[in-house]
Amino acid sequence: MAVAFEHLQVEEALPTVVVTLNRPDKLNALSVDLMEELTAELEELGRRDDVHVIVLRGAGRAFSAGHDLQELVDRTLAEERETFKVCERLMATVQSIPQPVIASVHGIATAAGCQLVASCDLAISSSEARFATNGIRNGIFCYTPMVPVSRAIGRKRALEMVLTGNFIDAATAERWGLVNRVVAPEQLDAAVMELAGQIGSLSQLAVRTGKAAFYQQVELPQGPAYGLMTEAIASNATSEDAQEGMSAFLQKRKPIWKGR
DSSP states (O other): OOOOOSSEEEEEETTEEEEEEOOGGGTTOBOHHHHHHHHHHHHHHHTOTTOOEEEEEESTTOSBOOBOGGGSSSOOHHHHHHHHHHHHHHHHHHHHSSSOEEEEEOSEEETHHHHHHHHSSEEEEETTOEEEOOGGGGTOOOHHHHHHHHHHHOHHHHHHHHHHOOOEEHHHHHHHTSSSEEEOGGGHHHHHHHHHHHHHTSOHHHHHHHHHHHHHHTTSOHHHHHHHHHHHHHHHHTSHHHHHHHHHHHHTSOOOOOOO
16 A cells, blocks of 8 residues: 655655655755655664665755754654754664765755755765855754764864855765765766666675674774674675675676575
8 A cells, every 4th residue: 555645745756766755845844744754754664674775865956954943943852852863863864774875966955955965875866956054053963963074074074064054065065974976967867767777686684784884883993893893794794695606707607586
């Protein structure tokens, strides 16, 4: 049975699913309702074995303009805290579900919209896109967007973005590591789906365990990271998919993945 969404469009091109933020009149501002709906849908997709890759994009003229400021005015501390907890849960879900999530970015990605791009596992941007953590210009520092953005682009660059609110163009975002690559606007959809197709054709056991392992080790010191990843790769090597893949390489044939 098809699910009716209020703020999303979901298109299945299995093994890829495209999820579109659908508040174009508000530049896909991340209202609480949208964030909760998106989190729930990502969690549901995360439980599906037939979904290998998820693409996240925005309807209309932008990827996302960040939080819906109308929901942040004249609120109590408890209400503000709850809004940002909902956002925190969304960003964590993007990285905790087993499938890679690819951001397809056009127009603007600002504040929490930029945070969402930085939280995605991969990102491809249109050459006309622009990025900013510009809350400072409205008197609200981008504390939470700063978390994934600083991890993606480094301290000095992140501090420049959050302290000035200045926009950076797509080429700069690519050079700084906020997005993987930049393509012409008319090539964006094809480039994203090509990347999704490439990942979706690989061993899903390796992809899913590999994504989890990446986030498990990335913030650890080198020694503990090696300890965890040595066990992870040894376990992976004994899986049916790894044995099939290595045998196929040695036998000069295409592997047949079983997902285990």
